[in-house]
Amino acid sequence: MRFARLRYAALLAGLLALVAAGCTSPAPDASPAPDASPDEGITAAPVEDEDGLLPSPDAPDDDPPTTTTTTLVQAAVAAGQLDEPTGLMYRVWGQFNDPRLPREYRGESASHDSAALNQAVRELDTLPAEVAEAVGPYLLRPTDPQSAFSHSPDGAGDSQNDSDNQDGEDSDAEAGAEGAEGRGWQQAALTWTQVNAPENNESGGRQCPGDWETRASDQVPIRVWICADRGAGTVGAEEALEAVIGIVDGTVPEMTKPVPEGMGPPKPDRPADDPHPDSDDKVDIYLLDAGWLGPERRGEVSRIESGAGGLAVPTRPAGRTASSGYVLIDAGVLEDHGTGPDSELARVVVHEVFHVLQFAHHDHLDERWLIEGTATWAERYYLPGDFGDEHLRHLHRMQREDGSLVAETHPDKPYATALWAMFMEQEAGAQSIFNTWQDLSGTGGGHEDVLAAIDAQVPVATRFPDFVMRMVNANPAGNPIGTRFVHLDPNFPDDVLPPMPDHDLGEDALTIDHTGVPGLGYEYHIIYPEGSREETAGVRVTVELEDEGTPKMEAIVRDERGRYSRRTVSLTPDGSEFCVAGILMLIVSNSHTDPGAALSGEATVERIHDLHCDPPAGELLLEMEGQYDDPPTATPVTIHAEVHWNGALQVHLEQTQDGGAPAPLPPIPGFDEDDLRPPSHDDGVTRYSGAGSLWSVHGSFRSERCSPYLGCEDHVVEQRFEGQATLGGMWGETEDGGYLTAEVDDSGMQLHGSLPVTVTTVIHHPRRETTTHTEVEHWPLTCHTGRPFHHVTAGHDIYFPPDRSTTLTGHLNDEDHAVIDVECSQTWQPTTANSSGTTTFTVNGILIVDD
Numbered sequence: 001m002r003f004a005r006l007r008y009a010a011l012l013a014g015l016l017a018l019v020a021a022g023c024t025s026p027a028p029d030a031s032p033a034p035d036a037s038p039d040e041g042i043t044a045a046p047v048e049d050e051d052g053l054l055p056s057p058d059a060p061d062d063d064p065p066t067t068t069t070t071t072l073v074q075a076a077v078a079a080g081q082l083d084e085p086t087g088l089m090y091r092v093w094g095q096f097n098d099p100r101l102p103r104e105y106r107g108e109s110a111s112h113d114s115a116a117l118n119q120a121v122r123e124l125d126t127l128p129a130e131v132a133e134a135v136g137p138y139l140l141r142p143t144d145p146q147s148a149f150s151h152s153p154d155g156a157g158d159s160q161n162d163s164d165n166q167d168g169e170d171s172d173a174e175a176g177a178e179g180a181e182g183r184g185w186q187q188a189a190l191t192w193t194q195v196n197a198p199e200n201n202e203s204g205g206r207q208c209p210g211d212w213e214t215r216a217s218d219q220v221p222i223r224v225w226i227c228a229d230r231g232a233g234t235v236g237a238e239e240a241l242e243a244v245i246g247i248v249d250g251t252v253p254e255m256t257k258p259v260p261e262g263m264g265p266p267k268p269d270r271p272a273d274d275p276h277p278d279s280d281d282k283v284d285i286y287l288l289d290a291g292w293l294g295p296e297r298r299g300e301v302s303r304i305e306s307g308a309g310g311l312a313v314p315t316r317p318a319g320r321t322a323s324s325g326y327v328l329i330d331a332g333v334l335e336d337h338g339t340g341p342d343s344e345l346a347r348v349v350v351h352e353v354f355h356v357l358q359f360a361h362h363d364h365l366d367e368r369w370l371i372e373g374t375a376t377w378a379e380r381y382y383l384p385g386d387f388g389d390e391h392l393r394h395l396h397r398m399q400r401e402d403g404s405l406v407a408e409t410h411p412d413k414p415y416a417t418a419l420w421a422m423f424m425e426q427e428a429g430a431q432s433i434f435n436t437w438q439d440l441s442g443t444g445g446g447h448e449d450v451l452a453a454i455d456a457q458v459p460v461a462t463r464f465p466d467f468v469m470r471m472v473n474a475n476p477a478g479n480p481i482g483t484r485f486v487h488l489d490p491n492f493p494d495d496v497l498p499p500m501p502d503h504d505l506g507e508d509a510l511t512i513d514h515t516g517v518p519g520l521g522y523e524y525h526i527i528y529p530e531g532s533r534e535e536t537a538g539v540r541v542t543v544e545l546e547d548e549g550t551p552k553m554e555a556i557v558r559d560e561r562g563r564y565s566r567r568t569v570s571l572t573p574d575g576s577e578f579c580v581a582g583i584l585m586l587i588v589s590n591s592h593t594d595p596g597a598a599l600s601g602e603a604t605v606e607r608i609h610d611l612h613c614d615p616p617a618g619e620l621l622l623e624m625e626g627q628y629d630d631p632p633t634a635t636p637v638t639i640h641a642e643v644h645w646n647g648a649l650q651v652h653l654e655q656t657q658d659g660g661a662p663a664p665l666p667p668i669p670g671f672d673e674d675d676l677r678p679p680s681h682d683d684g685v686t687r688y689s690g691a692g693s694l695w696s697v698h699g700s701f702r703s704e705r706c707s708p709y710l711g712c713e714d715h716v717v718e719q720r721f722e723g724q725a726t727l728g729g730m731w732g733e734t735e736d737g738g739y740l741t742a743e744v745d746d747s748g749m750q751l752h753g754s755l756p757v758t759v760t761t762v763i764h765h766p767r768r769e770t771t772t773h774t775e776v777e778h779w780p781l782t783c784h785t786g787r788p789f790h791h792v793t794a795g796h797d798i799y800f801p802p803d804r805s806t807t808l809t810g811h812l813n814d815e816d817h818a819v820i821d822v823e824c825s826q827t828w829q830p831t832t833a834n835s836s837g838t839t840t841f842t843v844n845g846i847l848i849v850d851d
Helices: 005-014 069-078 084-095 114-126 129-139 171-175 237-255 332-337 344-359 368-382 388-399 418-428 431-440 447-455 460-470
Strands: 212-216 222-227 283-288 310-318 323-330 502-505 510-513 521-529 536-545 551-558 564-569 576-581 584-590 601-608 616-629 638-652 686-689 694-706 714-726 739-745 748-764 771-780 790-793 796-799 808-812 819-828 839-849
Touching: 069 084, 084 114, 084 129, 114 129, 114 310, 114 368, 212 237, 222 237, 237 283, 237 344, 237 368, 283 344, 310 344, 323 332, 323 344, 332 344, 344 368, 368 388, 368 418, 368 431, 388 418, 418 431, 418 460, 431 447, 447 460, 460 551, 460 584, 502 510, 502 601, 521 536, 536 551, 551 576, 564 576, 584 601, 638 748, 638 796, 638 839, 694 748, 694 796, 714 796, 748 796, 748 819
Parallel strands: 222 283, 283 323, 502 521
Antiparallel strands: 212 222, 310 323, 510 601, 521 584, 536 576, 536 601, 551 564, 551 584, 616 638, 616 839, 638 694, 686 739, 694 714, 714 748, 739 748, 748 771, 748 808, 790 796, 808 819, 819 839
């Protein structure tokens, strides 16, 4: 992703090739029709590139570089221009529009600096007196007369600093070496007067001149506060309280369910920390008048976003790593964006309450990307409405990222990592988010702790490349990506591809430098071999990368039919060879969890002219029909069973580089690991990948059992077989694990496959409740041998999947290997005495090499 921005518009000229081969923005669960035209249904107005090869949409404008108060201050501290306490003071001031912040540290845009607030809360009693006095009022609750948010003419009044520190002693602190006082929660005495208070002008918020109105939820431990005197032209206090309580009651009960159904309850706060007579141990939400937070902090007035309209502040009681918290929300959201469950107010409430629930597990993580990314994810997870615009912003930010997933390279980046949280939800369910936060409880909260907690839910080293592939976000013919974000949210902007450098491949070898891709970083490249898009070219990709990181390279390859397949590029010296028609996309990822473990090296792409690029293609039809009957006199049970299913396999094979014996594969549940590996052969074998082949199946099984000892009460099992999948070239290359491979030698072809089938089983019993369960089985591509098609498990008769012991073989019918006949037919009868029935299993089809 290191390329000149001036080329951006030109680079997009190649991107729609992936879309052009498919169809117009499909429904989330739709796959392109196998016979669809490669160029059918392009939605963008075509703009031809120099070769007239690929249509292109207009390139979106890239976001200009932005600076924040935090980044400016941190740079000044690192350069020795500011000391650390002053830098912390400026960062806190930057959160609240304090007019005392020097102009040179006012950023172009702003986002939350929760780390600064957390640090100030923990270290307030150890900061220099002038710094503590300058930031302390922002850490007092708005209902405290000495807080920055409250107007007290003489600055008098009790503050939380004067409350009895023995009240509500936190039991969590007793368990750890660091108690509440040891971590800086005992705040210094502060003086806050109108002399040093921010002025009530356009850059600061209006202070509350009187009392605060409050209302508590009767469903969850949350209390909402708002200034009784809000001023002219604002939503009334009662109406505002009712709106926020309605949002809280509609969302927080789900959010606070016990882990792993939710984040668990928040830690109750200390009533003694708030001098207001209505204070209690509920978590507090304070609605501040406009100006403290919101659009002014972003240098604009066009919108208040959930990432800028509120702040969550940790507060006592606190244990070693966890605390209670309260929420500050810019009440300008009420006036600007409504108050319903799909409003910006609702998103701010959910976002900030999720932060408070995070504090209950860990309140000072180093990894801001996880803090903001999961809170942003929570907005979509708990609220209705269309999040398409937010998804698009996050997608653009993540696709253009040339740093690590965990690096804060842009003010919006921590929020954009909500895509990683969506990926975790797709991979392991929402409980993976909640479990991650629970596992962080009691840890140091460093980078390694965070990655270890995530890894326990979604193995980062093996799944990060799939996240990088998912961000390609395209749905071309062949569905090489498999699961996409649109499958989780139908409003996700599908077919929005990342910007990427394009490379023309002629007779000279092409070198692409991958040096500098950090740990948990990635790159996208697109390559155009010379020739028309109908012309198939042999391409070899060899990669030389040092072992500093954990590299993986994958390819999306277009074939002469306009279909795309996902392939792994071998990192061995021999590399990988592909037959490419018009376009080749390379995706580089570095799964090393240390951002400093950057890749070093390059890839070489070159044309080869002796690669056979006319792969076998065709269709195989699979069918099974069977019935089985025990005679009525059979004891202890009489069984009648029947099965019918039909499968269709649209085969497309592409020759692969022979790398020796197949690599070990992850186990398929229910089968031994050895059953997964195609047999290895000596030299002289040509191996093919079936990536992009299409599989579909439907059918049923029914068994009836009758026991004379029970009066022949019926016991019925019904099963449905359904499946539709795009296969990979090896187990694990697709979301469902289906794959197809082939090996050809002088005697013919052997096909190996794992075909995913969704099996729904319904058990009817006269004396029990009907039960239903669904699971995915993986049937091998094989020819049945003569055996019963049913077996007994847990007392129930169910369908027996195909046997893996017999290979499906195709026969060469001429010397040129132009036609391969695949045929299998097995018919057998039950061998049990006095039983009757017939079972027939057939496979037939022709694979043709188009010479």
